[in-house]
Amino acid sequence: xxxxxxxxxxxxxxxxxxxxxxxxxxxxxxxxxxxxxxxxxxxxxxxxxxxxxxxxxxxxxxxxxxxxxxxxxxxxxxxxxxxxxxxxxxxxxxxxxxxxxxxxxxxxxxxxxxxxxxxxxxxxxxxxxxxxxxxxxxxxxxxxxxxxxxxxxxxxxxxxxxxxxxxxxxxxxxxxxxxxxxxxxxxxxxxxxxxxxxxxxxxxxxxxxxxxxxxxxxxxxxxxxxxxxxxxxxxxxxxxxxxxxxxxxxxxxxxxxxxxxxxxxxxxxxxxxxxxxxxxxxxxxxxx
Amino acid sequence: xxxxxxxxxxxxxxxxxxxxxxxxxxxxxxxxxxxxxxxxxxxxxxxxxxxxxxxxxxxxxxxxxxxxxxxxxxxxxxxxxxxxxxxxxxxxxxxxxxxxxxxxxxxxxxxxxxxxxxxxxxxxxxxxxxxxxxxxxxxxxxxxxxxxxxxxxxxxxxxxxxxxxxxxxxxxxxxxxxxxxxxxxxxxxxxxxxxxxxxxxxxxxxxxxxxxxxxxxxxxxxxxxxxxxxxxxxxxxxxxxxxxxxxxxxxxxxxxxxxxxxxxxxxxxxxxxxxxxxxxxxx
Numbered sequence: 001x002x003x004x005x006x007x008x009x010x011x012x013x014x015x016x017x018x019x020x021x022x023x024x025x026x027x028x029x030x031x032x033x034x035x036x037x038x039x040x041x042x043x044x045x046x047x048x049x050x051x052x053x054x055x056x057x058x059x060x061x062x063x064x065x066x067x068x069x070x071x072x073x074x075x076x077x078x079x080x081x082x083x084x085x086x087x088x089x090x091x092x093x094x095x096x097x098x099x100x101x102x103x104x105x106x107x108x109x110x111x112x113x114x115x116x117x118x119x120x121x122x123x124x125x126x127x128x129x130x131x132x133x134x135x136x137x138x139x140x141x142x143x144x145x146x147x148x149x150x151x152x153x154x155x156x157x158x159x160x161x162x163x164x165x166x167x168x169x170x171x172x173x174x175x176x177x178x179x180x181x182x183x184x185x186x187x188x189x190x191x192x193x194x195x196x197x198x199x200x201x202x203x204x205x206x207x208x209x210x211x212x213x214x215x216x217x218x219x220x221x222x223x224x225x226x227x228x229x230x231x232x233x234x235x236x237x238x239x240x241x242x243x244x245x246x247x248x249x250x251x252x253x254x255x256x257x258x259x260x261x262x263x264x265x266x267x268x269x270x271x272x273x274x275x276x277x278x279x280x281x282x283x284x285x286x287x288x
Numbered sequence: 289x290x291x292x293x294x295x296x297x298x299x300x301x302x303x304x305x306x307x308x309x310x311x312x313x314x315x316x317x318x319x320x321x322x323x324x325x326x327x328x329x330x331x332x333x334x335x336x337x338x339x340x341x342x343x344x345x346x347x348x349x350x351x352x353x354x355x356x357x358x359x360x361x362x363x364x365x366x367x368x369x370x371x372x373x374x375x376x377x378x379x380x381x382x383x384x385x386x387x388x389x390x391x392x393x394x395x396x397x398x399x400x401x402x403x404x405x406x407x408x409x410x411x412x413x414x415x416x417x418x419x420x421x422x423x424x425x426x427x428x429x430x431x432x433x434x435x436x437x438x439x440x441x442x443x444x445x446x447x448x449x450x451x452x453x454x455x456x457x458x459x460x461x462x463x464x465x466x467x468x469x470x471x472x473x474x475x476x477x478x479x480x481x482x483x484x485x486x487x488x489x490x491x492x493x494x495x496x497x498x499x500x501x502x503x504x505x506x507x508x509x510x511x512x513x514x515x516x517x518x519x520x521x522x523x524x525x526x527x528x529x530x531x532x533x534x535x536x537x538x539x540x541x542x543x544x545x546x547x548x549x550x551x552x553x554x555x556x557x558x559x560x561x562x563x564x565x566x567x568x569x570x571x
Contacts (some may be wrong), residue, residue: 012472016386018395020379020443024400027436028407031415038418048422091305094298108302115309117543118316121520122536125528126312129319132416134330136315167308199294220406228408231503235524243502246408252508257418264414271408 032268039261048257056258065246066259069287075234076162077226077274084222085215088173092214094175096181099209107193109178112171120168124235124273127164131155131236156238166238169225173218180214194244216282223274227267246269250280322533323353329530340534353529357519365428365500365516371431372438372499377491379439380446381484384454405444412437413508420509427511434510438499445498446491453487485557493550497543 042051065202074168091112099105130136131154140152152157184207192202230245244267251260319329325341325348346355362371383401387394404412420426420433428434461483465475481488503517510518516539522531 013386013389013391016382020383020398020401022402023379023439023443025434027416028404028412028440029400031419032407033415034423035411035415036417038422049353087305087308091302094302096293098295098298108306108494109534111306112309115313117547118313118499119517119520119538120534121503121517121524122316122539123312123519124533126316126536128528129330130312130315132330136311136331139331156558167312171309193462194456224406224408228410228504230410231521245408246409248414249507251413252417257422260321260414264411267408275406 001250004125006075017106035261035264035268037261039265041258041261043256043258046255048255056262059259060262065242066263069242069244070270073245073267073270075229076158076243077223078163080123080165080226081219081222082170082172083162085219086171087166087220089177089215092170092174092177092206092211095183098204105178105182109175112174116171120145121231121235122233123168124164127160128155131163133158135148144184154238157242158237158241160236161233161241164232165226165229166219166231169222172221172225173215176217177211177214178220180211182269184210213282217279220275220278223278224271227271227274316533319530320537322530324348324530325353328531329528329533341538343531344534344538353531355521356531356535357514358535360514363520364513366512368430368435368438368515369485369496369500371435372442373492373496375411375435375439376442376446376495376499377488378490379443380450380495381488383447384444384450388452388454388457388459401444401447404440404442408439409437409502409504410508412440413505416505417508428509428513430498430506430510430513434506434515437505437509438502439507440499441502442495445494449491449494450484450487453484457484481563484555489550489553489557493546497546 004209026093038048039056040054040061041053041056042053043047043056080129095105095108099108128135133152133155135155137154138147141147154163188206189202192206197205205265228245228250233241233243233246234249244263247263251257251263271288294481302353318333319331320337320340321332321338322329322340323335323337324343327334327339339348343353344356344358383397416433417428420428424499426432432523457480461479462475466472472480501517503521504516507521514522520532520535
């Protein structure tokens with residue numbers, strides 16, 4: 001190929017990329033840099049000025065409420081991540097591997113996705129009549145004679161936040177795992193079976209390792225969403241559970257931009273560590 | 289042997305799993321038919337009625353429960369979702385088109401774009417509101433700051449969908465067109481675009497639905513005028529009534545209508561592609 005035409009092609013793909021790249025730099029990279037920068041600004045009661053200081057950082061780490069929010073975020077993330085994995089994996093195993101017909105598998109996956117066409121916030125709110133004192137679960141349990149008085153801790157507690165988040169995010173775990181399981185060559189499993197391996201052995205030696213990239217992708221999806229949450233905890237805990245996201249919302253609400261930024265930077269670092277950690281387990285580029 | 293027991297057990301499990309996914313949804317549907325205006329958002333159903341649906345459209349006598357402030361919010365959300373859909377899809381198609389040729393820094397650009405869907409909304413929203421509020425000093429609005437935040441979020445989805453489509457794309461038809469002296473722009477319009485149209489439709493569907501339901505970014509980046517999710521969020525702090533559930537049922541039906549339109553357009557474009565292939569065979 002002649003030199004001028006290569007150059008033209010180069011400038012061609014540059015022109016195609018430039019708008020998107022500029023958009024992301026201006027409206028994604030710059031805002032995140034801004035959060036880091038503003039976290040060192042000086043906060044007065046209602047205003048903020050760009051004199052650099054460590055005050056907000058000191059306030060964050062000396063306050064039990066803020067450090068507590070950090071620990072609550074980590075604890076809830078670990079619990080929800082574990083639950084989405086434990087609840088999601090068997091479902092993915094069935095959809096991705098055990099169902100022989102592709103049509104049935106697709107129908108099941110579509111069934112899992114349909115609830116997402118209801119507004120996220122309304123899906124969260126729908127847990128209230130489900131979990132409340134006079135909620136569906138308490139009524140069912142009482143009718144079945146399993147409990148005498150309604151269970152109070154179901155709603156407006158950490159438990160209700162965990163239940164709500166698990167239900168909303170579990171599908172993001174099922175999808176990637178089912179996808180990886182679907183790509184496993186069935187002949188390998190047949191061969192192992194012919195050689196006399198039991199299901200447990202086949203699962204731990206073949207199926208699970210091959211599905212691991214799916215688990216990692218699902219875990220990254222769930223982690224990113226749970227760590228940045230604030231709506232579910234706000235709606236289902238009655239303000240009892242405060243995550244880093246809730247801190248950011250309340251601080252911005254009272255115009256405490258510097259403190260909100262500190263919480264934002266802490267959240268960003270936490271996310272970075274978590275995602276980098278998952279990517280160390282599996283080299284995604286090689287697997288996919 | 290063991291998998292013979294395993295399969296039915298897991299089938300039952302998947303049934304329960306789907307029930308878990310749909311549980312709140314079913315409850316929401318039932319409670320939306322609660323009697324009004326006294327009936328609250330809980331069981332038991334005092335009497336079945338469509339009161340709360342009529343309440344949404346202002347077809348009931350005024351009561352102490354204010355109607356949901358959704359009229360203007362709905363129009364804003366639809367407009368915003370449409371603007372986002374067009375911008376994100378155009379950016380996504382362009383970027384994916386550029387990725388068909390190898391270039392230096394491709395993986396950096398790839399991660400930069402994908403970052404938009406991975407960074408939590410609360411951070412994008414906070415950053416954009418800091419930038420507009422404290423640095424540039426402009427007002428935040430749903431059609432300006434919230435719009436750019438929505439595109440940051442949906443552009444990666446459109447890009448990934450287009451990338452997947454273009455990866456399976458047979459470039460020889462384009463080369464044929466070029467070698468016949470057709471300009472690259474006409475080739476894109478007449479040859480490439482019709483072939484990638486199903487992907488473009490999917491990218492549009494993604495961008496529209498994600499933007500329509502987007503909440504955390506909008507909460508920070510939009511100003512006084514609320515979009516639909518913000519109007520719903522406004523009801524969180526106060527007492528909730530079954531009208532919000534009736535509204536949830538209606539928006540879900542709207543989403544299905546949107547999905548049906550997508551399905552029809554998709555079927556039409558597949559059929560047209562088949563017909564064109566047949567004509568070629570005859571010729």
